[in-house]
Amino acid sequence: MKTRSPPSTSREGVEVDDFDPLEIDGRWQQMDVKSSGESNSRLSRRSALLLAAALAMVTASLFVGHGSLGSDVDDERVAPIRGTAYLSRDEFKDVRTARAGESVLLTGGLGFIGSHVADLLLHRGFEVTIMDDESNGHNHNEFCQEMVPNNITVVDDFPSFPNTGDDTTQFTHVVHLAAAISVAESMANPVKYENINYGGSEKVINWISEYNKHAGSAGATKVRKLVAASSAAIYGDQPKLLPLQESAPYGGISPYADTKYRMEGLMKSFVEGQNNDGVAEPVSAVALRFFNVFGPRQDPHNPYSGGSIRRRTANCCSFPPTYSHFATQTSGVISLFLEAALTGKDITILGDGAMTRDFVFVKVRQCPVHPACSASSLTIRKDVARAIVLALLQDVKGDASFDVYNVCTGKSITINTLAGQVKQSMDSNSKITHLDPREGDIRESSCNPKGASDGILFKSAVSQEVGLEKTAAWFREDQGRRSRT
Numbered sequence: 001m002k003t004r005s006p007p008s009t010s011r012e013g014v015e016v017d018d019f020d021p022l023e024i025d026g027r028w029q030q031m032d033v034k035s036s037g038e039s040n041s042r043l044s045r046r047s048a049l050l051l052a053a054a055l056a057m058v059t060a061s062l063f064v065g066h067g068s069l070g071s072d073v074d075d076e077r078v079a080p081i082r083g084t085a086y087l088s089r090d091e092f093k094d095v096r097t098a099r100a101g102e103s104v105l106l107t108g109g110l111g112f113i114g115s116h117v118a119d120l121l122l123h124r125g126f127e128v129t130i131m132d133d134e135s136n137g138h139n140h141n142e143f144c145q146e147m148v149p150n151n152i153t154v155v156d157d158f159p160s161f162p163n164t165g166d167d168t169t170q171f172t173h174v175v176h177l178a179a180a181i182s183v184a185e186s187m188a189n190p191v192k193y194e195n196i197n198y199g200g201s202e203k204v205i206n207w208i209s210e211y212n213k214h215a216g217s218a219g220a221t222k223v224r225k226l227v228a229a230s231s232a233a234i235y236g237d238q239p240k241l242l243p244l245q246e247s248a249p250y251g252g253i254s255p256y257a258d259t260k261y262r263m264e265g266l267m268k269s270f271v272e273g274q275n276n277d278g279v280a281e282p283v284s285a286v287a288l289r290f291f292n293v294f295g296p297r298q299d300p301h302n303p304y305s306g307g308s309i310r311r312r313t314a315n316c317c318s319f320p321p322t323y324s325h326f327a328t329q330t331s332g333v334i335s336l337f338l339e340a341a342l343t344g345k346d347i348t349i350l351g352d353g354a355m356t357r358d359f360v361f362v363k364v365r366q367c368p369v370h371p372a373c374s375a376s377s378l379t380i381r382k383d384v385a386r387a388i389v390l391a392l393l394q395d396v397k398g399d400a401s402f403d404v405y406n407v408c409t410g411k412s413i414t415i416n417t418l419a420g421q422v423k424q425s426m427d428s429n430s431k432i433t434h435l436d437p438r439e440g441d442i443r444e445s446s447c448n449p450k451g452a453s454d455g456i457l458f459k460s461a462v463s464q465e466v467g468l469e470k471t472a473a474w475f476r477e478d479q480g481r482r483s484r485t
């Protein structure tokens, strides 16, 4: 296993994005990033900035009365902790803190969703090892280190098994998000999707199986749970079955959908195999079928997430980027539209815009650092990241289980409505234009969220409108950061 530095974090000032005063005491002091010296010095500088920010927060909080609580602001917030910090109510309610020795291997942890999952896990005290080769481009998640000033290891290969290498990390949970994510690309290059999505998932499962055998003989901790990212793409176009339930048959129309569905099959066989073989402490597995995930750090410059065309340089992206902002069903449609609205370019919809999608928010933790940051600005809102962690921490007794859940809000909107909301949120003069529909795009998508609500107690807590507001604010700040570099 090669351990390498976390991605470059050369942009100063990004700390404001996800600053969390809770990090100031306790684990904050023990920060030890397993990375290059350069990263450590960068983090030291960041430590100083965050500490200064925390002092600003404390100062600000002295002038903030508690009367603002529960008025016009977030229903999620509860009383201040240690005088300055707020946690959302549902943090207490459903995402528990880590127990001794709990450690997560997170594939795809530098990606859009993965970086939020890393953030949440670290916040709850888990040790996290990220395995990511950055193959989907240079996402906004280079800021990962700013949001999580804790112990974090980034590796580009599977960790070694207990007692077989230098690495002494022991794992209890695995989250598998790494994947090639473009439906359109999968049509043109199915072999890539077969190798990365199906073959990669097979490798993850084989690694867990081998890891647990070694852990058994070495007396090390075993992996107990695997959560992997599947997709609503596996349902395809089945208008008669809307809103879609997990029991709907496979209807995928792309190699991407096919590889995700067969990944679920691998997980199921793995679980059943362990039960049949009477494996002690078997691993349970959950596949989460994400609908259209959106939120901060989704990169419209990433052709895989945004479905746009742009000129790419080796490891970074120009700003403003040279591409058209259009998309219909791709996950990144909100990030594309926001960027178009922000830069005054046309918001281009493929088709008539009447197609519907269920947009589910990823997670945001916001706390502006400057003194104007009042208690009312401190919020933690999270949906998809919370669903993943809830599935991960769900206790299973006896035989191993395999479950599949939709991750969605249960409310769909049209792309036309979305485009209008985006314009408004950005106060933009961009024109909304239409091009021909893209072949293969489904017309209607809507989802029944009841399975996840019953099975892992996940209910979307962030409305699409509020999520869009948070994402728009993040895009504006992000543009500010980019223009300063």
Ligand SMILES: NC(=O)c1ccc[n+]([C@@H]2O[C@H](COP(=O)([O-])OP(=O)(O)OC[C@H]3O[C@@H](n4cnc5c(N)ncnc54)[C@H](O)[C@@H]3O)[C@@H](O)[C@H]2O)c1
Binding pocket: 107, 108, 109, 110, 111, 112, 113, 114, 131, 132, 133, 134, 135, 136, 137, 139, 176, 177, 178, 179, 180, 181, 196, 200, 229, 230, 231, 232, 289, 290, 291, 292, 293, 294, 304, 305, 331, 332
């Ligand atoms: N974003 C959505 O709306 C959405 C919807 C449905 C399903 N999903 C699934 O959720 C997961 C995360 O998606 P995302 O939107 O965060 O995408 P993303 O591209 O931002 O993140 C994926 C990460 O995986 C990494 N990766 C890709 N191939 C790898 C490999 N072979 N080895 C190591 N790392 C590799 C990439 O570098 C990237 O950081 C994916 O499995 C995707 O298929 C996402």
